[in-house]
Amino acid sequence: MNGNIRPVSLVSVVIPARNAETTVTTQLEALCRQTYPDPWEVIVVENGSSDGTRALLRSWQQRMPQLRVVDAAEGCGVNGARNIGCRHAHGEFVLCCDADDVVAPGWIAGLVDALRTSPAVGGALERRMLNPPVALAARPPKESDALLDTFGFLPYPAGANCGFRKDLWSRLGGFDESYRYGSDDVEFFWRAQLAGYRLAFAPRAVVHYRLRRDxxxxxxxxxxxxxxxxxxxxxxxxxxxxxxxxxxxxxxxxxxxxxxxxxxxxxxxxxxxxxxxxxxxxxxxxxxxxxxxxx
Known part of the structure; x- marks a missing residue:
């Protein structure tokens, strides 16, 4: 690391997980392969699963000392789970990903580097690795060289690959929990920009994004x-x-x-x-x- 760059005291990774028994192991294994050299923790928010997700996560705590599992057993929606994870996060930077995707080895390092100069950031989504042709036909891969801009208004990162300073989350009052599914990430990052905070794109922070299969x-x-x-x-x-x-x-x-x-x-x-x-x-x-x- 460049000696002129202040080290980050701790980075927190927040993962909402609901019925993720078949996918979360792959994501946790990917996190274990991160190249980021400084301290980081993982908070998985178990969001009311009806499968074996909870037991699987408990077993992972024996293998991954920096993993903490937080219960949100009522199934509070993705933004409710993110807020619970952020409240339990000890890091000054919070990174979000999903339990059914796979982060690339440089994911934490890429987001952290961008967060040194911007209060909120998003990384690149790669769709080809995990998805069958039917899924790719329905949601074709796009060039992932900038933040998303679906509505012709303000750009935004996907909730599956984003990061922000924890004090920004606190100042904004967290994620809006009335957005339980869909536009949940858009609302938060639009509100951040309208409050005067700048967003940045982190091209080295890649997430292999899993689509629905049928x-x-x-x-x-x-x-x-x-x-x-x-x-x-x-x-x-x-x-x-x-x-x-x-x-x-x-x-x-x-x-x-x-x-x-x-x-x-x-x-x-x-x-x-x-x-x-x-x-x-x-x-x-x-x-x-x-x-x-x-x-």
Missing amino acids: ARAIARQLYRYGHSHPKLYRDFASRGMPSSQLGDVAGAWWRMLVRAPDLVGSADRRAALLAQLATRAGRIVGSARYRRCYL
């Missing part, structure tokens, strides 16, 4: 994402988030209508179309629920 599961997830978008618009329209444009919406539905035969076509084409339909359907239902039209 068309039905992908559609269910994207429906929930779409359902959250009108809520996001309700909360940020007055701060500058643009509305959905009627022409764009009509064009999207027309293209899906033209592609209707794909519903009885190959698995890849069917998954891709269902993903788009699910997102748009979720937005319609969310617009009715939150009384803000965002289609």
Whole structure:
């Protein structure tokens, strides 16, 4: 390490885990391969699992001394789990990843380096390594060379690969727990930027991102994402988030209508179309629920 760089006293990794028995071992093994040389800890928030996740995590504590398991047995949602993890974190930097992904060896080091000069950061998501062709057809890989910018407003990191200074989390009052699934990460990092905090991208901090494996599961997830978008618009329209444009919406539905035969076509084409339909359907239902039209 450069002698002019102040060492970080402790870094905390927070992982929400719900029904992650089949995947969390791979993520913990990946964390054990980190190149970061200074002290760090892992807080896994066991979020009301009905499988063997809790017992598996307890067994891992014998192998991984820096691992702590915190119980959130009521299943409080991903932001509730993140807040619980942050409250138990002793580090000045908090890094977040998910129990079903795989962090690359330089992940902690990449985020920590970026957090030395920025209060909040995000890393790169790599989609090809862990996912079958059907999943990649539904959610095609993108160049991961910048923060995400889905809504034409402000950039944001994915909750599966982000970091922030713990004092920033405290000043913002934590993650908004009313966002239980979908836009949960967007809301937090938009609020940070609107409060005057700068975000940075950490290209060396790579997470191999696991998608849902079949068309039905992908559609269910994207429906929930779409359902959250009108809520996001309700909360940020007055701060500058643009509305959905009627022409764009009509064009999207027309293209899906033209592609209707794909519903009885190959698995890849069917998954891709269902993903788009699910997102748009979720937005319609969310617009009715939150009384803000965002289609």
